[in-house]
Amino acid sequence: MRGSQAVLVRTPAIRALAPLALVAALVLSGCSAGSPAPSESPSAAASSGTATPAAAPVLHPDGSAEDNLPLFAAVVARVWAGESRVKGGAYIDALTAAGFTRADMQVTADESTVGNPAESIQFSVRWGQDQCLVGQVGPSTGDPVTSVLPQVDGGRCLIGKTMPIGP
Template sequence: MVFRIQRSRGTGGAVAGLTLLVLLVTTACTTQAPEPTTSPSASQESATATSTAESTATPKPAPSFSKTASTAEALRFFDSVVKKKLDADSGAQGRDIVDALSSAGFSKKNMEVTADSTSIGRQVDSIEVSVRWRGDDCLVGQIGQHGFASTSSAVLKTGKCLIGTTRAIDW
């Protein structure tokens, strides 16, 4: 639809043109788009296909330790070990996590862990644990009130994986 606004010598034409423009803009802004429709059978077929595919998918094998694993593979195994320990003991402390990782094949000499308590004896908000992997990479995990999270990163220029004070792993 095309509207022509003609110039007039008086202000009445300008006011009428401006009013028309405002009405068009506000009408265009308040018009609702029609809601998309889907046929119930298409949705049901899609849901059935998805659940069938999920139930027939081959589960991924449990990760296992390998000194030659890529960083991504090692992180997957690191995650599985820590999660398994936390599932068995939700109150696991740094030493418990280090021991679980060591039992799973990671070397304690490549690990770092932060303290379980503050300098005045209170529980910390989170515990960080890391494993230096194949010299150049770090597997880093954080255990806290909101669960477990992990990542991999490059070794810091200090040669360590964690920033700040860590506790000795001397057991």
């Protein structure tokens, strides 16, 4: 190469900076001044799957408890985010409105035996012959917890005293 000379630098300080300079050069070579970045059209984004919102969970009456856990969890999260977050009846009403069968539900008390707010509230929906959708919320729980658990003796989901659920 005539007219240009390669310079070898042998000082330790410059050698230490060489990798950093290489990275900076590579990063900057990917940018081009004055040309806008390409953007996907809405239809291209939708066809690529990157901009498609997740479908809202729905009730699957003939599905398993696992199939219905996403809807159960979404309803629980919605109630937990509201003002009635420590009222068991609010979860029962919201689950009923979402299509779960009220007669298959159980809920624990909102208050302790001495009238203090409950540290946690549990509620459930019996599903099929052997499973339950179970939720737990309250100050001692933190974020809501939902899961699929096996039924206990007698086709119940919760152990211990539960509150009556009206029609």
